Amino acid sequence: MSAPAPKVYGWCPGALRPMMSGDGLVVRIRAPLGRLSSDQAQAVADLSQSYGNGLLDVSARAHLQMRGVREEDHPALITALQRLGLVDTDPAAESRRNVLVAPFWTHDDETYALAQQLSNALTAATDLSLPGKFGFAIDTGPSPVLRDTAADIRIERTTDCLILVADCAETGLPVTAATAVKEALSLAHWFLDQGGAPDGRGRMKTLIARRGPPSAHVAPRCTPAERPTLGPIATGQLVGLEFGQIPAASFADLTTHGALRLTPWRMLLVENATNLAPQPGLILDASDPRLRVSVCTGAPGCTQALSSTRQLARDLAPHVPAQSILHLSGCAKGCAHPASAPLTLTATAADTFNLIRNGKASDHPAQTHLSAAQLRASPDILTKGS
Ligand code: SF4
Numbered sequence: 330m331s332a333p334a335p336k337v338y339g340w341c342p343g344a345l346r347p348m349m350s351g352d353g354l355v356v357r358i359r360a361p362l363g364r365l366s367s368d369q370a371q372a373v374a375d376l377s378q379s380y381g382n383g384l385l386d387v388s389a390r391a392h393l394q395m396r397g398v399r400e401e402d403h404p405a406l407i408t409a410l411q412r413l414g415l416v417d418t419d420p421a422a423e424s425r426r427n428v429l430v431a432p433f434w435t436h437d438d439e440t441y442a443l444a445q446q447l448s449n450a451l452t453a454a455t456d457l458s459l460p461g462k463f464g465f466a467i468d469t470g471p472s473p474v475l476r477d478t479a480a481d482i483r484i485e486r487t488t489d490c491l492i493l494v495a496d497c498a499e500t501g502l503p504v505t506a507a508t509a510v511k512e513a514l515s516l517a518h519w520f521l522d523q524g525g526a527p528d529g530r531g532r533m534k535t536l537i538a539r540r541g542p543p544s545a546h547v548a549p550r551c552t553p554a555e556r557p558t559l560g561p562i563a564t565g566q567l568v569g570l571e572f573g574q575i576p577a578a579s580f581a582d583l584t585t586h587g588a589l590r591l592t593p594w595r596m597l598l599v600e601n602a603t604n605l606a607p608q609p610g611l612i613l614d615a616s617d618p619r620l621r622v623s624v625c626t627g628a629p630g631c632t633q634a635l636s637s638t639r640q641l642a643r644d645l646a647p648h649v650p651a652q653s654i655l656h657l658s659g660c661a662k663g664c665a666h667p668a669s670a671p672l673t674l675t676a677t678a679a680d681t682f683n684l685i686r687n688g689k690a691s692d693h694p695a696q697t698h699l700s701a702a703q704l705r706a707s708p709d710i711l712t713k714g715s
Pocket of ligand 1: 625626627628631632633634635658659660661662663664665
């Protein structure tokens with residue numbers, strides 16, 4: 330019997346519109362500019378322990394997520410988050426204000442100013458009804474760092490100007506700091522006018538593949554930067570989170586060094602830190618094998634999961650070759666790594682997996698019916714014959 334097809338929701342949870350999962354509500358906080366002050370972060374850590382399961386996740390869109398929240402506790406949690414300035418005025422504004430910011434900004438640069446302007450403009454744009462997953466990226470450092478991260482409309486920089494880009498287009502519209510936000514909203518309206526979201530769902534890259542970018546988008550994009558690695562940088566220290574998750578106590582400890590910035594790379598940027606001490610859930614070494622594994626929540630946290638995933642990911646990580654990636658997925662939806670990966674294990678039943686080489690979680694497997702025990706006993710199954 331084949332595994333049941335996973336359900337596609339077409340929207341992401343927020344704080345005001347949480348999603349029910351196997352272990353309670355998933356509450357996702359869209360921190361303004363992806364940053365929490367030390368006081369905000371300490372308070373969120375406390376709230377995670379009071380109302381959630383004591384763990385915090387950083388999503389692939391740099392949102393901070395609490396899990397295991399009971400429905401009856403949700404109003405009190407929202408009141409607390411409102412006091413901290415971490416929730417929007419209403420669920421529609423929260424959904425629209427989906428702005429990913431390259432985390433290396435400084436308080437006096439263009440990235441910071443544009444991110445604030447765009448967030449305010451989206452909050453106010455009550456006439457704009459975008460699909461639930463539609464998002465914006467402000468990526469205006471010297472070279473783009475967010476190309477691998479999902480976003481529908483991007484503001485980047487070329488060698489001589491800012492550029493507005495529809496996702497996956499090869500060219501964009503030259504803009505200035507004064508026009509970028511207005512043009513970004515115009516591009517969102519263009520997406521809707523062109524039929525990009527039939528039935529309220531759709532992504533820019535699908536529309537661009539179908540009809541190309543608007544005719545005025547003629548400026549070439551510049552080459553993206555390498556993905557950042559762990560360690561000290563100008564504004565602080567980049568630290569990794571084991572599979573994108575950190576115990577609230579470790580999160581709270583980081584706040585003693587400075588404010589925290591969320592990144593889409595399963596990393597936090599700890600402002601002003603230079604030499605952080607080890608903490609549970611924290612990865613400080615860029616060669617740590619857990620950085621080569623993407624794994625989703627799995628059972629019991631996700632209602633669609635056919636198996637637990639995280640302990641197997643921990644056990645297999647040391648056996649993933651240095652230049653490879655293992656994606657371990659609780660079902661064929663592949664939330665943790667929607668793109669192709671060199672190695673993917675997709676659960677088909679409890680502790681039972683298909684192995685897919687160079688493909689997605691839903692692709693045709695090279696091997697089937699691999700038990701978790703078999704994989705632990707003979708992890709070379711992953712690489713044999715590849
Ligand atoms: S991929 Fe993982 S998190 Fe996503 S629906 Fe399947 S089991 Fe759940």
